[in-house]
Amino acid sequence: MTARRVLVATGLKDVLPDVPGLAEHWGHSVVHCPYCHGWEVRDQPIGVLATGPASIGHALLFRQLTEDLTFFPQGIHLREATRARFAARNIRVVDTPVQEVVDNEDGTLVGVRLTDGQVVARRVLAVATRMKARTEGLDGLQLPVEDLPDNMGRRFASGMAGTTKVPGVWVAGNATDLAAQVGASATAGAHVNSLLATADTDAALAAAQGETPAL
Structure with missing residues (x-):
């Protein structure tokens, strides 16, 4: 030719973080854009899985869509000023790293398991992909x-x-x-x-x- x-x-x-179970829910319960997917996941318990500094702004955008938002820093440093802003918006911060995604028996996402074994219930995970x-x-x-x-x-x-x-x-x-x-x-x-x-x-x-x- x-x-x-x-x-x-x-x-x-889109390159997702290497978290077991995450890719299987990509495009459904794992989303990346509050403007593309936000309306569909509104008012649900959402977790923001940080991939870098940009995830801080990501969290503030998704907070507009739900009253129940948890931020998982995944090792990125959060300044005290950022934590104060999150606290003012009732954004919970869980510093323990996420180990894997937890599914229900029917395959739906129900939360994440941390490295200490604790399970944090979530229905949606927001990830700023690379x-x-x-x-x-x-x-x-x-x-x-x-x-x-x-x-x-x-x-x-x-x-x-x-x-x-x-x-x-x-x-x-x-x-x-x-x-x-x-x-x-x-x-x-x-x-x-x-x-x-x-x-x-x-x-x-x-x-x-x-x-x-x-x-």
């Missing part, structure tokens, strides 16, 4: 990749409208902007289409003038 241009739109994958662009099978393109601050993820580096340092190759959507939605992806597609339209016109003009067209 040959093409004049390549648009990489492979998306991303997002990674899907790069499998694209090594031959030698596209530059970069890590985001605070261990938030890894993406293809790109310029305006998804352009890359590799001639003829664009990247779009979550492969380059981990928070992008459909509109951002369309911009890259429109840019590629515009350049192809110009190239077609240039080629037609060259042919009309008896020159060898460039694609």
Whole structure:
């Protein structure tokens, strides 16, 4: 197969913490976005499983959706000022690390077991995942990749409208902007289409003038 241009739109994958039982509930009782999933899990006992400093803000957002919120720091340091803010919002902090997810007999999530054996009842777990662009099978393109601050993820580096340092190759959507939605992806597609339209016109003009067209 040959093409004049390549648009990489492979998306991303969410990397979850290595907690047994967590992945099995991903997209159902384990969620990541208060705006995408918050309405569906509102008013339930929610636990925020910290993955980094950004999880602090995550907790405050999910607190808007429930009166029963527990924060599991998972080893991240909480300043006293942060603990005071959590206390003011009635957010419980459980410093003992989470060991595994606990299920009911029917397979539904009912809580988490801590390393000391205690079980904390929860119906929903919110996790700020680490997002990674899907790069499998694209090594031959030698596209530059970069890590985001605070261990938030890894993406293809790109310029305006998804352009890359590799001639003829664009990247779009979550492969380059981990928070992008459909509109951002369309911009890259429109840019590629515009350049192809110009190239077609240039080629037609060259042919009309008896020159060898460039694609």
